Structure formats: C-alpha cells, structure tokens
Amino acid sequence: MGKLRAFYIELENQQGVFFPGQIINGRLVIELDAEMKMREISLTFKGLAHVYWYYTQQNSSGHYQTSTYSASEKYFEHSQPLFGEGMGMSDDNRLPPGQHAYPFSFQLPPNLPSTFEGEVGYVRYTIKGTIYKPWKFDYTTKRPFTVNALLDLNTQPNSACWTRNQQSKFLCCLCCKSGPITGMLKLDRVGYVPGEAITFNAEIQNMTSSVCGVHVKLYMTTVFHATTKSKTTTSEIARVVHQDIQPGETETWSGDSLVIPPLPPSFLVGCKIIDINYFFELIVEPPWPATSLCVPLLIIIGTTPLRTVVQQYQAQYGISTPQQPALPAPGPAPSAPPVEGASLMSDLPTPSYSEWLFGKTNIREEEDSEHTTGEMDYTPAYTYYDWSKLSQIQ
Known part of the structure; x- marks a missing residue:
C-alpha cells in the first residue's frame, strides 16, 4: 500500500450491534510509513435497502429475453469530515508519518429496519472512511454494522x-x-x-x-x-x-x-x-x-419475549426480585433507547448477539473500487437468549 500501512475503522462497541436511535462511537485509524498529501479525510454513514434479480423467459418468437428487477430505499446517508478541506483547511494538506486516530460519533435515526442479508436483496448499514488524494486514486475502508430493531x-x-x-x-x-x-x-x-x-x-x-x-x-x-x-x-x-x-x-x-x-x-x-x-x-x-x-x-x-413466558422461567428458577434491566443495548448502555415494559421483565438473562447461521455475505458494491479495504465479508448478529443463565440471577 506504499505510504499507507494501515487504514481501518474501530468501533467502541466491538460487537458492532446497535439499536435504532443509538449513538455509534468509534475512531478512524490511519498509519503511514511516510508523509502523505491529501485533500481531505472523511466518513460516510449509510443505511439502505436494495433488491435485485434477473429473470429469463422465452418470448413469442422463441428468443430468450432477460429482464432486470430492482428497488431501493435509503434510510440515511451522512458525511462527516475528520481532517482537511471539510474542516476549514486548504485543499492541499500533508499528514506526517505515524499513527493518526480520528474519533467520531453518529446517532442512528429511529425506526430503522433490522439488518438483513438475503438471496436477492438486503438491508445494510456501513461506515466508509475515505482519504481523498489530489490527482490520484482515493483510499477507502469499509466497516459494516448490525442494526437490531426491537419487536416486542x-x-x-x-x-x-x-x-x-x-x-x-x-x-x-x-x-x-x-x-x-x-x-x-x-x-x-x-x-x-x-x-x-x-x-x-x-x-x-x-x-x-x-x-x-x-x-x-x-x-x-x-x-x-x-x-x-x-x-x-x-x-x-x-x-x-x-x-x-x-x-x-x-x-x-x-x-x-x-x-x-x-x-x-x-x-x-x-x-x-x-x-x-x-x-x-x-x-x-x-x-x-x-x-x-x-x-x-x-x-x-421477536426480540422482547412474552411476559407470561418470562414469568414461567422466573418460577422455574425461583426468581421473584428484579435484579437487572431487560434487553440491555449491545455495547455501551448510556446511549441505548429505553425498552418498553423493561421494568416488568427485569429478570431476563442478558442476551448475546450471535452471528446467524447463513454465514458471511460479500458486501462489495459497485461504488467500491479495487482500493477499498475493510470488512468485505460480513455476517449480521442478532439477539439470542440463553435461558439457562436465569439460574445465575440471584
């Protein structure tokens, strides 16, 4: 990579799982072997849904015709400058050798759908870091993350x-x-x-x-x-x-x-x-x-269990006194949205956020170039309750 030794996005919540409305905190890290000229360093936060497929059929004249079907929804796209022109500097900037870390914070909009990677479509959330270089190709790095929408x-x-x-x-x-x-x-x-x-x-x-x-x-x-x-x-x-x-x-x-x-x-x-x-x-x-x-x-x-079911598990494990909040946010809790009815179900085990069984999906898109690095093979993670851990709540 020449002067660029490392270029990646690091999330404070290492699981990379969030609720709608939650704040994403992290930093963009750049390591250089030598000084680099650049116009700007920025991040782009994007959430969208996209479906696409091809259908081939034989027409009345006996020829095969392929049709393309697609649709898209954009939930948000927000750019955040970290260094250079977008921060009021000139368009000719130099970054010295060594490691440089740029902290960032972004609040997700409410009412987002859950992440989903399907056969011919997806709901996908990404953070992309870009180093814009004058008269040369740009460097980009990509970090997907999972949104878990609440379904009570x-x-x-x-x-x-x-x-x-x-x-x-x-x-x-x-x-x-x-x-x-x-x-x-x-x-x-x-x-x-x-x-x-x-x-x-x-x-x-x-x-x-x-x-x-x-x-x-x-x-x-x-x-x-x-x-x-x-x-x-x-x-x-x-x-x-x-x-x-x-x-x-x-x-x-x-x-x-x-x-x-x-x-x-x-x-x-x-x-x-x-x-x-x-x-x-x-x-x-x-x-x-x-x-x-x-x-x-x-x-x-769903993501929030039935109260009657929780009560059955509580009776099974002899639990009657609330001990901890239900369905805490993955990662740092202060930015998590409140969960309706949590006070009535405060004896739930803390859910984990595990990868789903259909495995990794390559998330490289048309706009990504050969110079785009980062996590291109991605597996979403979803809520999972280990009910046996209720016995540990005393």
Missing part, C-alpha cells in the same frame, strides 16, 4: 395464543385403493424469541399402504418487492426428524422441541421492499412420486 411480542396480537392446523391428502392414483394421510400440528403459542425452544405436538395418521417419513422444520420466507414484480425465497433454518410411520398406523409426537437460533425479527418492520415471515411445519413424505403433505403454522419471532 407483547404488542403483537395473538402472540400468546395457541395455534393449530390439520391437513389431509390422498396419494396420487391411489385414492380408490387406500385412505388418506392426515397430519395435525399444534403449538401452545405463536410468539418466540431466539434462544427459546418451540415445543410442539403432532399427530400423523397413515391410512395408505406405504411407509411415510416424517419431520418438522422451521423455515423463513422472504418476499422481495421490485417496482413491478415480487420474488419469494424460502430458507430452511432447522428440522427435527421423527421415525417413519408404517401403513395403517397413527403416531403421536409430543414434547419434542426445536431451539430457535439467532435470526432477524419477523416482518422486517420499517422496510417496504422486503418482508420476512417464519413458519413451523409438519411434513409427511410418502414414497416418490407422490407429493408430501405439508401442515404449516405461522409463528412470530
């Missing part, structure tokens, strides 16, 4: 209500020779937070002449909205497999559970071009070529 399950209708679904089907071409497959799935509530276990009850009746496989799975559906078209993708999150159901048998599946990993909250509130929903589904699989019987239930994944 206590404000969501039906979150505490039980839910049930039952479906039946006949196997293809066998409707006159055998009975149907019937599946029933029941949950004691609709609302959960990551770290909780979904405990379920299921009943499967196999009145066919075939052995059927059975499993339940948690999956996410994402709808990306472009200007004239929408696209839906489905991603499996986790599954639990049950033993096969023999012909003529009825099986009851009771008391099993599936723990919810770190995930963005349902709906992606605040974003108009991406929708997220979660489903818990019972699947009965007859032999090929018959299609599976699917029994889905819509669930809500």
Whole structure:
C-alpha cells in the first residue's frame, strides 16, 4: 500500500450491534510509513435497502429475453469530515508519518429496519472512511454494522395464543385403493424469541399402504418487492426428524422441541421492499412420486419475549426480585433507547448477539473500487437468549 500501512475503522462497541436511535462511537485509524498529501479525510454513514434479480423467459418468437428487477430505499446517508478541506483547511494538506486516530460519533435515526442479508436483496448499514488524494486514486475502508430493531411480542396480537392446523391428502392414483394421510400440528403459542425452544405436538395418521417419513422444520420466507414484480425465497433454518410411520398406523409426537437460533425479527418492520415471515411445519413424505403433505403454522419471532413466558422461567428458577434491566443495548448502555415494559421483565438473562447461521455475505458494491479495504465479508448478529443463565440471577 506504499505510504499507507494501515487504514481501518474501530468501533467502541466491538460487537458492532446497535439499536435504532443509538449513538455509534468509534475512531478512524490511519498509519503511514511516510508523509502523505491529501485533500481531505472523511466518513460516510449509510443505511439502505436494495433488491435485485434477473429473470429469463422465452418470448413469442422463441428468443430468450432477460429482464432486470430492482428497488431501493435509503434510510440515511451522512458525511462527516475528520481532517482537511471539510474542516476549514486548504485543499492541499500533508499528514506526517505515524499513527493518526480520528474519533467520531453518529446517532442512528429511529425506526430503522433490522439488518438483513438475503438471496436477492438486503438491508445494510456501513461506515466508509475515505482519504481523498489530489490527482490520484482515493483510499477507502469499509466497516459494516448490525442494526437490531426491537419487536416486542407483547404488542403483537395473538402472540400468546395457541395455534393449530390439520391437513389431509390422498396419494396420487391411489385414492380408490387406500385412505388418506392426515397430519395435525399444534403449538401452545405463536410468539418466540431466539434462544427459546418451540415445543410442539403432532399427530400423523397413515391410512395408505406405504411407509411415510416424517419431520418438522422451521423455515423463513422472504418476499422481495421490485417496482413491478415480487420474488419469494424460502430458507430452511432447522428440522427435527421423527421415525417413519408404517401403513395403517397413527403416531403421536409430543414434547419434542426445536431451539430457535439467532435470526432477524419477523416482518422486517420499517422496510417496504422486503418482508420476512417464519413458519413451523409438519411434513409427511410418502414414497416418490407422490407429493408430501405439508401442515404449516405461522409463528412470530421477536426480540422482547412474552411476559407470561418470562414469568414461567422466573418460577422455574425461583426468581421473584428484579435484579437487572431487560434487553440491555449491545455495547455501551448510556446511549441505548429505553425498552418498553423493561421494568416488568427485569429478570431476563442478558442476551448475546450471535452471528446467524447463513454465514458471511460479500458486501462489495459497485461504488467500491479495487482500493477499498475493510470488512468485505460480513455476517449480521442478532439477539439470542440463553435461558439457562436465569439460574445465575440471584
């Protein structure tokens, strides 16, 4: 890199996880081997959503035509000069060799949607540092961060209500020779937070002449909205497999559970071009070529748990006296927004903020050049409750 030995953004909150409205504190660090001429050093804070995909189809003349669909939302874009012209200096400045650290502070706007990296779209938040050099290429460094929007399950209708679904089907071409497959799935509530276990009850009746496989799975559906078209993708999150159901048998599946990993909250509130929903589904699989019987239930994944659930855990661990605030902000607490209802749920374990299971996404964008450095492969981190830690609150 020549004169530039190091160029990076360091956050006071090393996890890089924030709430809407929270203040981001950090510093831009530059290390030089020799003096460098420059016009200005600045930071750009940006939050946006973007969806994009291509669709190829055959037209009436037999030719294949590819269409592009896209849409964008900008939540904020703010530039902050740190040195040089933007600070009232000239446009010809020199930075001596050594390490230089420029502190910064930026308050996120309220009502931002959660960070999300999807198959054909994203909600993304970044800080970009730039050294503007006269008559030469600019140096840039990029630091993504995660925004976790709050979704209080206590404000969501039906979150505490039980839910049930039952479906039946006949196997293809066998409707006159055998009975149907019937599946029933029941949950004691609709609302959960990551770290909780979904405990379920299921009943499967196999009145066919075939052995059927059975499993339940948690999956996410994402709808990306472009200007004239929408696209839906489905991603499996986790599954639990049950033993096969023999012909003529009825099986009851009771008391099993599936723990919810770190995930963005349902709906992606605040974003108009991406929708997220979660489903818990019972699947009965007859032999090929018959299609599976699917029994889905819509669930809500939030960031603040139901009060009734917290009370159940408190009773389990013998806790009755408030000891600590619920859902503290990741990182330094003074700049965190208040959490509605926190005084009623003050015995929660401190949630961690863990990377989600779909792994890293390359966040290099068209505006990034070959000289852009920083964290280009990024994994968002989301709220996760370790309920076993309630036993440590005394």
